[in-house]
Amino acid sequence: xxxxxxxxxxxxVIGLEKIPSTQSLARSLAIQETDGTLILACQQTAAVDRxxxxxxxxxGGVYFTLILNPQFEVTGEKLTWAMTNAISDVIINVLNxxxxxxxxxxxxxxxxxxxxxxxxxxxxxEKTNDNTWLLGxxxxxNTQLPVSCKNTCVSLSTVINGQTSKELFLDEVLNNFWxxxxxx
Numbered sequence: 704x705x706x707x708x709x710x711x712x713x714x715x716v717i718g719l720e721k722i723p724s725t726q727s728l729a730r731s732l733a734i735q736e737t738d739g740t741l742i743l744a745c746q747q748t749a750a751v752d753r754x755x756x757x758x759x760x761x762x763g764g765v766y767f768t769l770i771l772n773p774q775f776e777v778t779g780e781k782l783t784w785a786m787t788n789a790i791s792d793v794i795i796n797v798l799n800x801x802x803x804x805x806x807x808x809x810x811x812x813x814x815x816x817x818x819x820x821x822x823x824x825x826x827x828x829e830k831t832n833d834n835t836w837l838l839g840x841x842x843x844x845n846t847q848l849p850v851s852c853k854n855t856c857v858s859l860s861t862v863i864n865g866q867t868s869k870e871l872f873l874d875e876v877l878n879n880f881w882x883x884x885x886x887x
Contacts, residue, residue: 711881713769714739723749726827726839729768733835738772743873750841753807753827759852763845763860765869765876771836773887779828781887782838783808786826789879790842794823797875798863814857815864821857844872 714737722728722744729742744767747760760766771782791802791810803811808826813819827839843858845866860866 711739711884713741713877716741716743718743720745722747724751725766725768726750726829726837729770729837729839730829730831733770733831733837734833736770738770740770741767741877742770743767747841752825758825758841759846759849759856760841761846761848763843763847763858763869765840765842765844765873767873768837768839769880771838771884772834773836775887777836777887779830779836782828782836782884783826785883785887786828786838786840786876786880787824789876789883790824790826790840792879793872793875794859797872798859798867800859800862812857812859812862815862822855823857823859823862840876842872842876844869 717740724747725742725744746762747766750758750760752758787804787808787810791804794800794802794810794812800812803820809822810824811820812823814821824840824842829837831837843856845860846858848856848858
């Protein structure tokens, strides 16, 4: 007997040009927003990583936090894995670039100018005080990185030697994520 699986989708989008942090805004809105709310920003001015250290989140990147209220038991590691795989899959299959994934949820690609592996994306999963999860992602897509980041990070536009539509990239990432999420 065949079983039909319905994939979730984004229920609401809060899009902002410039914000301190999508994760911080999601934290303050988590109680009142619905499952599947996507907070999206063109740039973040006070973004932090898993270690609470600031990271550059300038114009041209894809920065978002997804508010999730899973109806099943889930861990931050599983959510991180699902989003990391979703992003990595788009980089591999759409941009035709090989990736490496760290245990913590960072995605690395080979910088074409130096042949070294550099970070192009990171994931942050955070549980609020109830069963709500905040799943944040920062992807250097068409980002002009400052000199201070260039030894460890690379924009995907540098790797592929061209710009990519942020909207189409995000759409592919989210489509992949919902498929991964359905099987957690």
